[in-house]
Every structure is written in C-alpha cells, then in structure tokens.
Amino acid sequence: MEEAIVIIGAGQAACQAIMSLRAEGYEGPITLIGEENYAPYQRPPLSKKFLAGEIGYDRVELKAESFYAESGVTAYWGTRATEIDRRAKRVLTNDGRYHPYSKLLLATGAQVREINVPGFELEGIHYLRNIEDVHAIQAGFKPGARMVIVGGGYIGLEVAAVAKKRGIDVTVLETADRVMARVVDPIVSHFYERLHREAGVTLRTGVTVSGFEGEGKVAAVVSGEGERFACDIVLVGIGVIPNTDLAHEAGLEVANGIAVDACARTSDPDICAAGDCTSHPNDIYGHKLRLESVHNAIEQAKTAAASLVGKEKPYNQVPWFWSDQYDVKLQIAGLSTGYTDAVVRGDPESGKSFAVFYLKDGQLLAVDAINRAPEFMMGKILVAQKAALDPARIKDESISVKELVAK
Amino acid sequence: MTKITFVEHDGTEHTIDAAEGTTLMEAATKNSVPGIDADCGGACACATCMVYVPAEWKDKLEAIDTMEETMLDFCEHSDENSRLSCQIKVTADMDGMRITMPESQH
Numbered sequence: 001m002e003e004a005i006v007i008i009g010a011g012q013a014a015c016q017a018i019m020s021l022r023a024e025g026y027e028g029p030i031t032l033i034g035e036e037n038y039a040p041y042q043r044p045p046l047s048k049k050f051l052a053g054e055i056g057y058d059r060v061e062l063k064a065e066s067f068y069a070e071s072g073v074t075a076y077w078g079t080r081a082t083e084i085d086r087r088a089k090r091v092l093t094n095d096g097r098y099h100p101y102s103k104l105l106l107a108t109g110a111q112v113r114e115i116n117v118p119g120f121e122l123e124g125i126h127y128l129r130n131i132e133d134v135h136a137i138q139a140g141f142k143p144g145a146r147m148v149i150v151g152g153g154y155i156g157l158e159v160a161a162v163a164k165k166r167g168i169d170v171t172v173l174e175t176a177d178r179v180m181a182r183v184v185d186p187i188v189s190h191f192y193e194r195l196h197r198e199a200g201v202t203l204r205t206g207v208t209v210s211g212f213e214g215e216g217k218v219a220a221v222v223s224g225e226g227e228r229f230a231c232d233i234v235l236v237g238i239g240v241i242p243n244t245d246l247a248h249e250a251g252l253e254v255a256n257g258i259a260v261d262a263c264a265r266t267s268d269p270d271i272c273a274a275g276d277c278t279s280h281p282n283d284i285y286g287h288k289l290r291l292e293s294v295h296n297a298i299e300q301a302k303t304a305a306a307s308l309v310g311k312e313k314p315y316n317q318v319p320w321f322w323s324d325q326y327d328v329k330l331q332i333a334g335l336s337t338g339y340t341d342a343v344v345r346g347d348p349e350s351g352k353s354f355a356v357f358y359l360k361d362g363q364l365l366a367v368d369a370i371n372r373a374p375e376f377m378m379g380k381i382l383v384a385q386k387a388a389l390d391p392a393r394i395k396d397e398s399i400s401v402k403e404l405v406a407k
Numbered sequence: 408m409t410k411i412t413f414v415e416h417d418g419t420e421h422t423i424d425a426a427e428g429t430t431l432m433e434a435a436t437k438n439s440v441p442g443i444d445a446d447c448g449g450a451c452a453c454a455t456c457m458v459y460v461p462a463e464w465k466d467k468l469e470a471i472d473t474m475e476e477t478m479l480d481f482c483e484h485s486d487e488n489s490r491l492s493c494q495i496k497v498t499a500d501m502d503g504m505r506i507t508m509p510e511s512q513h
Contacts (some may be wrong), residue, residue, distance in 0.1 A: 023441060042448040059429070060448075064437045071439075295446045295453070322452040329474075331452055373474055377454065377481030 003028040005308055006091050006099050008081045008246065010034025012042065013060045013275030013297040013304075015404055017105055018071055021303030027246065031099050032068065032075040033091065038131055039077065044294060048324050052165070052342065053138070057131070072174060084250035086268060093133040103308045106258055106273040107301065110240035110292060116312050119212030125234045125397035128155055128366060140233040143167030148221045148231040150209050152179035154323050156238035157192060161325040164199050171202040171229055178205055181240075183321075183332070185342040188368050192325070195352070199326060224230070242277045242294060255279055257290040262314040262363045264304035272304040283316045285335060285365075291319050295327055318383045320376075328352050333379035334366030343391040344374060354380075374401045409497050410504040413440045413458070425497040431506070432456040433494035444512045449493035454478040456513040459488040459502075460495075467500040484509035 007014045010032055018030060034040070041060045049055045054126045068181075076093065083092040090100045112127040114120070126137045137313035140147075145168050149156045152174030163170045172179070178189035179196075192299040196203050206213040208224040212234065221229040230314035243258045253259040257279030264272045264280070275297035277367060279290045296319060321332040336342075346354030348370075355375035358366040364387050367379030382389070390406055393399050408424035413435055415421070425434035435443045435456075444455035451474050460468060468490070471479075475494045479485045492506075 019439065019441070044448055044450070063439065067437075067439060146500065243430065294448065298444060298446055320453070322447060322450060324450060329450075329452065373477040374481065377478060381481070 003197065004031065005029070005032045005105065005106045006101040006102055006105050007107055008033050008084075008091060009243075009275070009277075010036065010040050010075070010077070011107060011109050011275065011297065012107070013107040013257060013301040014111075014296055015040035016105065016298045016301035017153055017274065017308075018068075018073055020302045021308065022071055024305055024309045025312065026309045027072075027307075028070040028102075029338040030071070030073045031101075032073050033079050033081050033093055033099070034075065034077050035080050036130060036132075036251045039065065039075070041131065042294070043129070044322075046131065047128055047155050047221045048162065050131075051128075051134050051137065051159065052162045056401055081246055084246055084271075086250055086271075087126065087386060089270070092191045102270065104271045105304055105308060106271065106277060107297075108243035108246060108258075108273075108275040108277045110242050112236075113241050115209065115236050115238060117211045119214065122212050122214050123216055124214070124218040124232065125212060125236060127236055128159065129240070136281070137233070137264075141166060141168065145169065145232045146230060147171070147233045147235065148173060148229050149162075149235045149237065150221065151175075151239070152203070152205070153182065153237055153239065154180070156235065157196065158323060158324055159235050159237065160196060160201050162200070164196075164201055165326075170200075171204065171231070172196065173207045173209060173223070173229065174203075174205045175208045176205065179203070181336075183336075185336065185339075185358070187342060187344060187348050187356055188370070191348045191354075191370065195326060195328060205281065233367045233390065236403055240276070242279075244277060247273070247277075256288075259288075262303075263307045263312050263314060264300050264315060265307050272307050274300040274304040278316065282319075284318060284386065285337075287337070288317065293319060293321050310334060318380050320380060329371055331369045331376035332366065333369070333372065333376050334358070334364070334383040336366035336368075339365050340345050342389060343389075343394045345394050345397060346372070357389065357391075357394045359389060359391065364389050378402060378404065409499055409502045409504075411497070411501060411503075413443075414505060414507045415442055416508055416510045425501075427497050427499060430493050431458065431495040431497060431499055432491075434497060435492060442467070442508045442512070443492060445493060447493075451475060451478065451491060451494055454482050454491060456492045457482050457485060457489055457509055457512060458492045459486065459507045459509070460490050461488060464501070464504050464506075467498070467504070468495055482509075483513070484511070
C-alpha cells in the first residue's frame with residue numbers, strides 16, 4: 001500500500017512527531033486524529049499561569065494554526081478513534097470514517113483518575129486535564145469562594161497556590177500522611193506543607209474522602225471519619241491513567257501503559273507509541289518507566305518518528321519534571337524510586353532554597369531542587385553518568401555543585 | 408511585528424515575524440524554527456531553548472537574571488553570548504536582529 005502515517009492523539013507528542021517526521025525526510029501524508037476541539041497545546045501551564053488568567057490560549061498553543069496544513073497534515077479535531085483494525089491497517093473514527101495507514105503512531109496520552117464515591121456527579125466537582133476543564137474551574141474561581149482540593153499532588157498543590165493568590169479559601173485533603181508522597185522524600189513534602197500553610201491554605205493529610213453532599217451542586221466534602229468540609233467548588237487531582245484501551249483492544253501488548261521498546265515500537269512493528277501512554281525501557285534505571293511529562297512526550301516522539309521512517313534513534317534520557325507553586329520552583333532530575341539515602345544540601349526548615357540528593361548505595365538516582373537551578377542542572381548530568389557521590393560533599397555548601405564528584 | 412532571523416548551526420536561515428510581547432522562544436517554536444526544543448514551554452526550567460545573541464544586540468535586550476544565568480552556566484554549548492530565548496521579550500528595538508543557534512540543546 002501507499003505510505004500514510006496516522007497519528008492518534010493530538011498533544012505534545014503528536015505535535016513533536018509531525019515536526020520530526022518532516023525533519024527525518026518523510027514526505028507522505030500525515031493524518032492527525034484529536035479528541036479535543038483544540039490543536040496541540042501545552043498542558044503544564046493549565047494548572048499555573050493559564051488557570052491564573054495570566055496567559056490565554058494564544059500563549060499555550062504549540063503551533064500557529066497554519067502549521068498543520070503547511071506541514072501536509074490532515075487534522076481531524078473533535079474526533080475520537082474507536083478502533084485500530086490491524087489486519088486492514090486502518091483506524092476507524094467516531095464520525096464513521098476510516099483512515100488507512102502504513103505506519104501508525106499512538107500518542108493517546110492519559111486521562112484523569114476519577115473519584116468514585118457517592119455524590120461524584122454533583123455540579124461543581126472538577127478535574128484538570130484540558131483547556132475545557134480550566135474554563136469550568138475558572139467560572140467558580142471567585143475571591144471569597146470556598147474550594148476543597150482532593151489530592152495533594154502536583155495538580156492539587158499548583159491549583160491551591162493559584163487559588164490562594166486569587167483570594168479563594170482553600171482546603172487541601174490528602175489521603176496519605178504527607179503531600180506529594182508518590183514522588184518526593186518526606187523532607188520535601190514537609191517543606192511544601194509549610195509553604196502552603198504559611199500562604200493560608202488549610203492542609204489536611206491522612207484524610208480520605210468518602211462522599212460529596214449537596215442539592216444538585218456540591219456543598220460539602222465528607223471524609224471517612226464523617227468530617228464535613230463546606231465548599232462552593234471542588235477540584236479532584238488524584239492522578240492519571242494511561243489511555244491504553246485502543247491498543248489493548250487491538251491486541252497490542254499493554255502493561256501499565258502501551259509496551260514499547262527503546263525505539264518506541266509496540267508489539268506490532270508498524271505501530272509506535274509515545275508520551276504519557278507508554279511503558280518504555282530505561283537503561284539508566286534498568287527497568288521500565290511510565291512517565292507523565294512534557295520532556296518524555298517530546299523526546300519519545302522524536303524516537304518514534306525516526307522508527308516510523310525506518311531509522312533507529314533509541315530513547316534513553318534522564319527524566320525530569322518541574323512544578324511552580326507561589327515563588328518556588330521545584331525541578332526534579334531523575335526518579336528517586338528505591339533510594340536508600342536522602343541527602344540534604346541547604347536548609348529545608350527555613351527559607352525556600354535547598355536540594356535533596358537521592359542515593360542508592362552511593363549512586364545518584366535523582367535530585368529534587370527547590371529554587372536551586374545549579375543542583376538541578378548538575379543533577380541531570382550526574383544521574384546520566386550514574387555518578388557515585390559522597391554524602392559529606394553533597395552537604396558541604398562550600399563545595400560547588402560542579403565539584404561534587406571528588407577528583 | 409518584529410523581523411528576527413534565526414540561523415541554524417548549519418547556516419540555514421529562518422526569518423520570522425515575531426509578535427511584540429511574546430518571547431523569542433514562542434516566536435521561534437510557533438513558526439517552526441527547528442532546534443529550539445523548549446521542553447518546559449518557557450518556565451525557565453529546562454534550558455533547551457538556548458540561542459546566541461551577538462554582542463551588538465545585547466543592549467536592546469532586558470538584562471539576564473540570576474536564574475537564567477545559572478541555567479546557562481550548565482548548558483553544554485553555552486558561551487558569553489548565550490541566552491535562553493524564553494526569557495527574552497520581543498520588542499520593536501529587536502527588528503532585524505540575527506541570532507544563531509547551537510548544534511543541539513542537549
């Protein structure tokens with residue numbers, strides 16, 4: 001058959017893949033199928049400057065409107081892929097069309113994990129993943145409003161910071177005994193708890209939500225212990241799950257994400273996958289990763305594009321993440337899972353600047369840098385090198401981060 | 408609109424119309440200038456949008472801040488003309504500016 005590349009999903013990975021496919025010299029047709037009514041845009045600002053109203057759509061869209069046509073892309077916005085027919089090599093969409101492919105890219109992303117407790121359907125309970133979600137939240141984002149945030153992760157805490165600045169009365173409820181428990185050491189969790197409490201946020205840990213109350217519209221969040229938190233608006237931020245249904249139904253290997261190799265190829269050689277939806281190998285850590293990050297979407301999409309045109313550009317990088325809350329920038333280099341020592345550089349108890357180095361038997365796994373760009377940048381380099389570090393040198397701020405590896 | 412020319416490492420030139428008030432990074436990525444990754448979308452968190460601004464244009468730009476300076480200090484290809492394009496607001500004074508780009512952002 002004639003060559004034709006179809007991309008399912010229209011987020012950051014899809015957008016990068018289009019650029020990379022053309023850069024790799026692919027000249028055939030590209031079809032882009034996106035569920036949202038928007039061309040690819042940046043998601044990270046949605047819970048930050050975009051929610052705050054500091055920037056609009058024009059500052060989050062990734063490309064000028066003309067880009068897709070100019071790049072030879074036939075884009076279907078507001079369209080959902082319903083089936084991948086691998087035998088006939090075509091994708092069916094909910095508008096009744098089918099799209100033949102010689103090669104297919106799955107960039108399906110992730111969806112929010114929904115809370116399934118009584119009252120979940122009440123008006124005023126929001127999630128935050130898409131532009132439309134933010135518009136819905138903004139409608140209730142008024143000074144003096146009472147907002148309860150379910151979940152003390154990145155999304156919940158970033159929204160708390162924006163809401164507090166807006167003059168909203170904010171309560172954060174977290175099931176675990178500390179915030180951001182999935183990604184950082186207790187030292188960092190406790191710093192963020194202090195930061196939010198000092199800003200006036202009511203922060204409660206060890207609280208499980210058992211239901212929502214209200215007449216049509218949410219009026220209170222109820223905890224497992226029967227405590228009621230009166231509110232006008234609720235945001236639920238309890239994580240995301242990868243969109244793997246299409247891949248699974250098509251018989252592709254799925255295991256905590258669409259399984260791909262280092263070249264972003266799925267178990268079908270004509271199908272690649274990239275971004276939040278994938279589970280991929282990583283040589284630095286020696287096990288499979290599923291990441292929710294822009295960096296992963298971009299870099300894996302570059303790899304996928306190469307594979308789609310028959311080249312090999314394996315993806316093997318240090319993951320990194322960031323979060324902006326108030327005037328504090330958190331930058332994370334690497335993944336700390338499995339660490340044996342958390343070594344602190346700087347003072348987390350006072351001020352707003354320190355870093356935590358995560359070691360496993362002496363080898364650096366990750367760095368959490370709180371308003372510490374040097375530690376973050378050096379951390380990325382050292383994690384890639386699988387550097388062995390001496391905790392005493394990490395703690396000694398008279399030694400520059402560039403000299404952390406003893407000569 | 409302000410005309411700005413991006414010169415790739417291999418000499419390929421891209422002249423674009425940048426809207427005042429946006430950043431050089433945004434203008435470049437939206438106009439598909441290759442080689443500016445801008446992973447973080449302009450949060451000064453990643454240092455993957457580095458460019459070289461020739462000395463004669465430096466006065467037309469806002470001064471570099473500590474955060475940007477620190478990030479640049481760790482970029483593999485940075486030199487004394489390096490800037491992060493996400494931290495440069497486009498102004499009318501920059502009309503005609505030519506900036507060059509590194510071999511890679513990593």
